[in-house]
Amino acid sequence: MKGHRGFQMRLSRRVGFLAAFFNLLTVLVSPAQTAEGLTSELRKFENSPGFESDTTYLNKANELGFLLAESNPDSSLVFLNSTILLCREASYKKGEAEALKIYGNALQNTGDFKGSIEHYNTALAIASEIPGEKQVPGILNNIGLVNYYLGNHTQALNNFYDAIKRADLTNNANVKAAAINNVAMIYFEQGKLTEAKEKYRETLAIYQAINNPGRVILAYNNIGDVELRQNNPLEALNTLKIGYRAALELKSPEFIEMTSRTLADIYSALDSLDKAEALFRESISMSRENGYGVPQAHSLIGLADLYYKKGKLAEASGFAKEGLQQAESMAQPMLIRNANELLSRIYEEEGNFAEALQSFKLFKLFNDSINTSQAQRLTASLEAEYEFSKRELEYEKASLRQKWIIFSTIAGLIAFLIILFVGNQNKNRLNKAYHALQEKTAEIEIKNEKLEKALDQLKATQVQLIHAEKMASLGELTAGIAHEIQNPLNFVTNFSELGSDMVQELREERARKPEEQDQSLQDEILADIQVNLDKINHHGKRADSIVKGMLQHSRTSSGEKLPTDINALANEYLRLSFHGLRAKDKTFSADFHTDLDPNLPKAEIVAQDISRVLINLFNNAFYACANAEFRKENPDVKPMVELSTKLVGDTDRRQIQITVSDNGPGIPSAIADKVFQPFFTTKPSGQGTGLGLSLSYDIVKAHGGELKLKSKPGELTTFTIFLPV
Amino acid sequence: MKILVVDDERDVEDLFRQKFRKEIRNEGLELVFAFSGKEALEILETTNPPQVASVFSDINMPGMSGLEMLGIIKSRFPQLQVNMISAYGDTDNYTRAMSSGAKGFFTKPVDFESLRREIGEILRS
Numbered sequence: 001m002k003g004h005r006g007f008q009m010r011l012s013r014r015v016g017f018l019a020a021f022f023n024l025l026t027v028l029v030s031p032a033q034t035a036e037g038l039t040s041e042l043r044k045f046e047n048s049p050g051f052e053s054d055t056t057y058l059n060k061a062n063e064l065g066f067l068l069a070e071s072n073p074d075s076s077l078v079f080l081n082s083t084i085l086l087c088r089e090a091s092y093k094k095g096e097a098e099a100l101k102i103y104g105n106a107l108q109n110t111g112d113f114k115g116s117i118e119h120y121n122t123a124l125a126i127a128s129e130i131p132g133e134k135q136v137p138g139i140l141n142n143i144g145l146v147n148y149y150l151g152n153h154t155q156a157l158n159n160f161y162d163a164i165k166r167a168d169l170t171n172n173a174n175v176k177a178a179a180i181n182n183v184a185m186i187y188f189e190q191g192k193l194t195e196a197k198e199k200y201r202e203t204l205a206i207y208q209a210i211n212n213p214g215r216v217i218l219a220y221n222n223i224g225d226v227e228l229r230q231n232n233p234l235e236a237l238n239t240l241k242i243g244y245r246a247a248l249e250l251k252s253p254e255f256i257e258m259t260s261r262t263l264a265d266i267y268s269a270l271d272s273l274d275k276a277e278a279l280f281r282e283s284i285s286m287s288r289e290n291g292y293g294v295p296q297a298h299s300l301i302g303l304a305d306l307y308y309k310k311g312k313l314a315e316a317s318g319f320a321k322e323g324l325q326q327a328e329s330m331a332q333p334m335l336i337r338n339a340n341e342l343l344s345r346i347y348e349e350e351g352n353f354a355e356a357l358q359s360f361k362l363f364k365l366f367n368d369s370i371n372t373s374q375a376q377r378l379t380a381s382l383e384a385e386y387e388f389s390k391r392e393l394e395y396e397k398a399s400l401r402q403k404w405i406i407f408s409t410i411a412g413l414i415a416f417l418i419i420l421f422v423g424n425q426n427k428n429r430l431n432k433a434y435h436a437l438q439e440k441t442a443e444i445e446i447k448n449e450k451l452e453k454a455l456d457q458l459k460a461t462q463v464q465l466i467h468a469e470k471m472a473s474l475g476e477l478t479a480g481i482a483h484e485i486q487n488p489l490n491f492v493t494n495f496s497e498l499g500s501d502m503v504q505e506l507r508e509e510r511a512r513k514p515e516e517q518d519q520s521l522q523d524e525i526l527a528d529i530q531v532n533l534d535k536i537n538h539h540g541k542r543a544d545s546i547v548k549g550m551l552q553h554s555r556t557s558s559g560e561k562l563p564t565d566i567n568a569l570a571n572e573y574l575r576l577s578f579h580g581l582r583a584k585d586k587t588f589s590a591d592f593h594t595d596l597d598p599n600l601p602k603a604e605i606v607a608q609d610i611s612r613v614l615i616n617l618f619n620n621a622f623y624a625c626a627n628a629e630f631r632k633e634n635p636d637v638k639p640m641v642e643l644s645t646k647l648v649g650d651t652d653r654r655q656i657q658i659t660v661s662d663n664g665p666g667i668p669s670a671i672a673d674k675v676f677q678p679f680f681t682t683k684p685s686g687q688g689t690g691l692g693l694s695l696s697y698d699i700v701k702a703h704g705g706e707l708k709l710k711s712k713p714g715e716l717t718t719f720t721i722f723l724p725v
Numbered sequence: 726m727k728i729l730v731v732d733d734e735r736d737v738e739d740l741f742r743q744k745f746r747k748e749i750r751n752e753g754l755e756l757v758f759a760f761s762g763k764e765a766l767e768i769l770e771t772t773n774p775p776q777v778a779s780v781f782s783d784i785n786m787p788g789m790s791g792l793e794m795l796g797i798i799k800s801r802f803p804q805l806q807v808n809m810i811s812a813y814g815d816t817d818n819y820t821r822a823m824s825s826g827a828k829g830f831f832t833k834p835v836d837f838e839s840l841r842r843e844i845g846e847i848l849r850s
Contacts, residue, residue, distance in 0.1 A: 490835075
C-alpha cells in the first residue's frame, strides 16, 4: 500500500511540474514580472489613444493573461477573450495566436480539455501562417500536453516529437527541451524509467548548453524523481542535493520549493521523517507565500502522510484535509485521490468509519478514473460523479450512521463467515493432514512391529543355527570321541585285568616254599603292578578329560577367558577330529603331523569357543585332503594335515600362531574371500551348515585375534589363527 | 619266534609285554612293536623273507590305516600271517579285513585268552 501510495504521489507531483512549466515559459519570454506590475503598466497604456492596436500593449496584455491563466484560470477567461478580440481587430496575428494559446492554457487549467484543444488548434492555424512559424513548436507542445491529460499518450508523443522537430528547425532550444521533457514524462508514466531518465538527461544537456540554471535544476529534479521511482532513493538523494544546492544559489523560490518537495519525498522514502517534515514545511510555506497551489497541496498531503506514519492522527488529519481542499481548488484529481486515500485510513484509525467510508469512496472514484487513464471521463464523468456522489452523500448523511451500522454489521457478519469458512477449511485440512499423519504413524508402527518380530525371529534363527552348527560339529566328533574314550577304557580294562592276573601270580609265587620262591620275579611283578596302576590312572584321566571337553563343547559358552594350554587343546581336538572322521568313513585315510612349540605361553581364551574353531579347521582340513573323491582323482597324494604352533610378533605384541594345513585341492582364489561368509559351503547339501568358518572367524575376532586363509590351489591350504598372548 | 604288533597307542607295548610275559620268558616269544603302518612295513622289509612270523595290527591309525597296510603286506609277503585288531567290530571292517587276506580279526577290548591261543598256535607251529 505504501509503495503504491508513493507512486501515486509522485504521479501527482508530475502535474505540479507541468504547472511550473508554464510559468517558466513566461519567465523566459520576458523578465519576471508580477501581475500587479503588468496591470499598472497596462493602465498607463490605456491612457493613450489607439492603445488597442499597439502590439507592445497587446504583448503586455498577453503576459498578464498568461499569469492570470495560471493563477486564476476561471476569471482569466474574460480578460483573455478581450485580448484575442483586440489582436484580431488589430490584425496582430502573432498576438492573436499567443492569446488563443494562453486561452487554451487557461481552459486546460480549468479542466476543459476539449475547449483547450480547440483554442490551441486555432492558435496553431494562425501561427502556421506567420513566416518562421516560431510559435508552432510551443503550441504543438501544449496540444501534446492536453492529449497527455486526455490519456492519448500516442497522440501526445506524436505532438511532442512534432514539436521537437519544429523546434530544431526554428532553433528553439527551450521548446525542444520542454517537449523532450514531456516525452520523458510520458515514458515515466508508462513505467519506461530507463527511457525517461535518458530523456531527462537530454534536457539537462540542452539546458546546461544554453546556460539555463533554472531548467538545469528542473532536469536534476526530474532525474532524481525517476531514480526515486526506480527504488534508488540514495542515488536520487545525490541528484536532488545538486538540484537543491543550485536552487539555493539561484535564490529562486520556485526551484527551492520544487527541489525541497522532491527531497522531502526522497527522505520520506528513506524514512528520515524529520528531514522530510522540515522540507515539506519549507515547501508549504514557500508555496503559500508565492501562491504555488498545486505544490502546496502536494506538500500538505505529504506532510499529512508523515504525521500518519508517526501515528499523530490529529495532525495528519488536519494537513490531509487542508491538502485535499487545496487539491480540490486546484482540480488535481491525483492529489484529491491521494488525500482521500490517506484520509480514509486516518478516519479508520480514529474509528470514524462513516468518514472513512466516504473518503474511501472518493478515493476509489478518483483512482478508477486515473487508472483507466481516461481524462475525458476524468473531466466529464468524474466531476459529475463527484458532484453526484457528494449530493448523494449529503442526502444519505442523515441515515448514514444507521446504514453504517447495518453495513458494518453485515460486513462484520460476512467477515466472520469468511473467517469461519476459512478457519473451517483450515481445520478440515489440518484434520485431514492429521488423520493422514496418524494413518502413516499407525502404518509405521505396524511395520516397526513386523520388523521387530522379524528381527526377533532372525535372532532366534541365528541362535538355532549356531546351536545347529555346534551340534553338527559335535556330531562329527561323536565317533572320534567314542574312539578316543574307547581306547583309554580298553587300557583301563586291560591293565586292571593284568593287575589282577599279576596279583594272582604273586600269590601263587608266595604260596611256594620259601626256598623255591623267586625273589626277583616277585619284585618284577610288583613293579609291573605299580606301572599298570599308573597306566590305569593315566588312561582314566585321559577319558575323563575327553568327556569334560565334550561337555564343555556342547555347553553354552560362559564367555569366561581362562589361561589355556593351546598345544594340549589343539592336539586333543586334532585327534578327536581324526578319529571322528575315521570312525565315520571306513575308507578314510589320512596322516597328521604336529609341530608344537614347547615354549608356547598359555593364552587367555574361552577354550570351548577356540576348540570349536580348531575342530572346524581340522575337520575341514581332513575333509579336503582325504575325501573319497579327491583321493580317487589324486591317488598319488598322501593326505596329510599339519598342525603347528609358534610364538610370533614383537616382544610388546606377541601372538600365538596356530596353523592348520592340508595338502588337499586348495581353495580357488575366486571363492577364497567367501569362505568366511555365513552359509557358504562347498560340501554337498545337507553335509555342511556353511557356518563353521563364519563362526570361527567371529570367535577369533572376539578374542582380538585374526583368522587368515592362504591357499595354493593344487598344493595346499593353510588356515592361520593369531591369538594375542 | 617274532611277532610284530602294530598300534599307534604306545601303551600297547607294555600291555602286550606283560600279558605275554610267560610266553616271552618260557616259550621263546619275541614281540616287536611298530606305531604306524609305515614303521611296520619298514621293520618287515629289513629282511626278505621277514623274520616276523606273524603280525597283529590295529586298524585305526593316523596315516596308513591297518587295512591299507594289510593289503601291502599281503601283496609283498603273501605267506605272512596278519591278524587285525579293531575297536570297531563292525561287519564292514571284518569283511574288508578277511577279504584282504587277514588270518584273524580281534575286537577291542582284546580278549587276551583268544589272542593267547592264537599266539600259542603260532609258537607251536
